[in-house]
Amino acid sequence: MAGCGKAHLRGSTALLSVEDLVVEFPAGRRTTIHAVSGISFDVLEGETLGVVGESGCGKSATARAIMQLPPPNSGSVIFDGEQMTQLSKENLRRSRTRMQMIFQDPISSLNPRRKVNEIVAEGLSIWHTDSDDIAIRRVHAMLEAVGLDPKAVENRRPHQFSSGQCQRICIARAMILDPKLIICDEPVSALDVSVQAQILNLLTNMKKRYGLTLVFIAHDLAVVKNVSDRVVVMYLGKICEVADPDRLYTHAAHPYTDILLASVPKPDPHMPIPKLQITGELPSPINPPSGCRFRTRCTKAQDVCAVQEPSLQKISSNHFVACHFPNETSTHVAI
Amino acid sequence: MQAKQPLLKVEDLRTYFGTPTGILKAVDGVSFSLNKGETIGIVGESGSGKSVLVRSIMNILSSNAIIAETSKVHFNGKDISRLRHCEAKHFWGTQMAMIFQDPMTSLNPVKKIGTQITESIRFHLKASKKEAIQKALELMGQVGIPEPRKRLKQYPHQLSGGMRQRITIAIALACNPKLLIADEPTTALDVTVQKQILDLLASLQEKLEMAMILITHDLGVVAGRTQRIGVMYAGKMLETADTKTLFRNMNHPYTEALFKSIPRIENQAHSRLEAISGYPPDMTRALLGCRFAPRCRYAQDQCLNEEPNLFETDQADHQQACFFPVGSPENKQAHAVNQKTGITAAGLALTAAVRS
Numbered sequence A: 001m002a003g004c005g006k007a008h009l010r011g012s013t014a015l016l017s018v019e020d021l022v023v024e025f026p027a028g029r030r031t032t033i034h035a036v037s038g039i040s041f042d043v044l045e046g047e048t049l050g051v052v053g054e055s056g057c058g059k060s061a062t063a064r065a066i067m068q069l070p071p072p073n074s075g076s077v078i079f080d081g082e083q084m085t086q087l088s089k090e091n092l093r094r095s096r097t098r099m100q101m102i103f104q105d106p107i108s109s110l111n112p113r114r115k116v117n118e119i120v121a122e123g124l125s126i127w128h129t130d131s132d133d134i135a136i137r138r139v140h141a142m143l144e145a146v147g148l149d150p151k152a153v154e155n156r157r158p159h160q161f162s163s164g165q166c167q168r169i170c171i172a173r174a175m176i177l178d179p180k181l182i183i184c185d186e187p188v189s190a191l192d193v194s195v196q197a198q199i200l201n202l203l204t205n206m207k208k209r210y211g212l213t214l215v216f217i218a219h220d221l222a223v224v225k226n227v228s229d230r231v232v233v234m235y236l237g238k239i240c241e242v243a244d245p246d247r248l249y250t251h252a253a254h255p256y257t258d259i260l261l262a263s264v265p266k267p268d269p270h271m272p273i274p275k276l277q278i279t280g281e282l283p284s285p286i287n288p289p290s291g292c293r294f295r296t297r298c299t300k301a302q303d304v305c306a307v308q309e310p311s312l313q314k315i316s317s318n319h320f321v322a323c324h325f326p327n328e329t330s331t332h333v334a335i
Numbered sequence B: 001m002q003a004k005q006p007l008l009k010v011e012d013l014r015t016y017f018g019t020p021t022g023i024l025k026a027v028d029g030v031s032f033s034l035n036k037g038e039t040i041g042i043v044g045e046s047g048s049g050k051s052v053l054v055r056s057i058m059n060i061l062s063s064n065a066i067i068a069e070t071s072k073v074h075f076n077g078k079d080i081s082r083l084r085h086c087e088a089k090h091f092w093g094t095q096m097a098m099i100f101q102d103p104m105t106s107l108n109p110v111k112k113i114g115t116q117i118t119e120s121i122r123f124h125l126k127a128s129k130k131e132a133i134q135k136a137l138e139l140m141g142q143v144g145i146p147e148p149r150k151r152l153k154q155y156p157h158q159l160s161g162g163m164r165q166r167i168t169i170a171i172a173l174a175c176n177p178k179l180l181i182a183d184e185p186t187t188a189l190d191v192t193v194q195k196q197i198l199d200l201l202a203s204l205q206e207k208l209e210m211a212m213i214l215i216t217h218d219l220g221v222v223a224g225r226t227q228r229i230g231v232m233y234a235g236k237m238l239e240t241a242d243t244k245t246l247f248r249n250m251n252h253p254y255t256e257a258l259f260k261s262i263p264r265i266e267n268q269a270h271s272r273l274e275a276i277s278g279y280p281p282d283m284t285r286a287l288l289g290c291r292f293a294p295r296c297r298y299a300q301d302q303c304l305n306e307e308p309n310l311f312e313t314d315q316a317d318h319q320q321a322c323f324f325p326v327g328s329p330e331n332k333q334a335h336a337v338n339q340k341t342g343i344t345a346a347g348l349a350l351t352a353a354v355r356s
Helices: A059-066 A089-098 A116-127 A132-145 A163-175 A193-210 A221-227 A245-250 A255-263 A303-307 B050-058 B113-125 B129-142 B148-152 B161-173 B191-208 B219-223 B243-248 B253-260 B301-305 B329-341 B350-355
Strands: A016-026 A032-043 A048-052 A074-079 A099-102 A181-185 A213-218 A230-235 A238-243 A313-316 A319-321 B008-019 B022-034 B039-043 B065-067 B072-075 B096-099 B179-183 B211-216 B228-233 B236-242
Touching: A016 A059, A032 A059, A032 A230, A032 A238, A048 A059, A048 A221, A059 A074, A059 A181, A059 A213, A089 A099, A099 A163, A116 A132, A116 A163, A132 A163, A163 A193, A193 A213, A193 A221, A193 B253, A213 A221, A221 A230, A221 A245, A221 A255, A230 A245, A230 A255, A238 A245, A238 A255, A255 B191, B008 B050, B022 B050, B022 B228, B022 B236, B039 B050, B039 B219, B050 B065, B050 B096, B050 B179, B050 B211, B096 B161, B113 B129, B113 B148, B113 B161, B129 B148, B129 B161, B161 B191, B179 B191, B191 B211, B211 B219, B219 B243, B219 B253, B228 B243, B228 B253, B236 B243, B236 B253
Parallel strands: A048 A213, A048 A230, A099 A181, A181 A213, B039 B211, B039 B228, B096 B179, B179 B211
Antiparallel strands: A016 A032, A016 A074, A230 A238, A238 A319, A313 A319, B008 B022, B008 B065, B008 B072, B228 B236
């Protein structure tokens, strides 16, 4: 699986364009964790790019590399025409106002000792863009936009809120500087199904209202499908498949995508539970398999998969797959 | 079904906690029963009292918990709600065992996997060290852990989340319990690993003929894997039924709302989810009327003043607690009334109910 290749890039019109991104971490004793190994993707303005994959596949490392937290080992990240990897510290600081992040655990990503209005207003107070009373008004308007009552919540601290409300505060904090791009790193995986639906709807509303571009990371394909315009499936630091979400569901071409699709629990007791054709654990990113990285768990693996790394090939408009033996997409219906 | 004696019978369980802001009624009158080898799913949001319910059954509550005098928990015909700690200790593991949500915090980080698995085998079955290790290897094979001999000497941090949860399952199964309680066993895990763990639990349960209580907030998780489902909200059971009946016929508006908030993979991208607006009530306050009324689309004046109790529906073995059950003429009328005014009796604007 999975690979390199840039067939799916859409040229210079993209707001964010990531090429050959490599993120590695030292793991002691001269070993390296290959978290992200040369992936490329782009996001058009106003689009939501969904990134899906298991824990340890490099989703979060990718998100952080875009934010330069820390900068990637190699590769380019072009955001709004600027090469982020080469910016000076001061310019990077200025650029970051236009890209913000929302994290997985809403409670631990808020400072427990500060009040909600201080948390949300921090960006404004750093940049001194407004006078104090305008800043307060903006904070109130933003709290209202995320569905919280400003008068009731502004002087409370994070521990007085449920996780869903905390995630709303995180969204308000991310939105206050009017960013262009928001990177959501598993924003709903710590939440209940009912609250998850609230937050997904809120993100959709905010995107429409403020003309946002989103990078949405999750491990649940059903969640990603619900919000995305384009989905990237990742496995062990590589991209396996890129497609629009409806097509991905009906015509999954990569064996790994099949597995992700079959793993989503179906809320219907009359449907048989599909058998999962995956065995074993995610291989270690310290010593990833040669060739296609998915071959060790793939039912279709042949000799060629160990030798040659597949690159992303176009199989129809807006659908790219990195596999030597992709599913027949003309006849195939997922699951 | 009721003729033979159930394995577990919970009657009017009430568990309260003394807190600085008042008495918190975490579980407020829950009854259900479970037969040998049966699986019940308990579904509800965070804070609905699911975990406290099973902790009350297990007798592992914190010291500020109070169980009401009238509450009864019968296991195999014996009342276990008032066991003393020294008696309960022989009960845990051999009769009922529990798996917790977060496998990292439920395992001891400074003890080797081998020690943790063999601990209960040596204590309860009085096995020698050698026998215990043999049994541990067998268990690890059963739960699908590769290279079990190597794992015995490892620490929890050396394993992935899925592997750790397999270890906790192995520990829970070590002394062949009759009842396994799984408290959100897969919430902290990826979907792919979630499926593996649920499949594993189902196959083990069948093989060992255990009864199981599966707790989750996701109706999708319990759909194919339980015989019965109980839906909990704010310390009360709102609807209980046979799984297939429940999914065919969701009577309670809360069950319906939970079901509709699941993102379905077969839906078109960007289809709007029907979230439940608002948050669960503050359980330290006295609650009047139906507890779900403030968030319910069908709420009427009656719902605010009178508390509905669980009652039988037309279907056998299907109980629900709503004055205006979904699908009934009363419900249609209530819906029409609320649609006309645009606001429910509890003051929830219907447009907001759909939007956020």
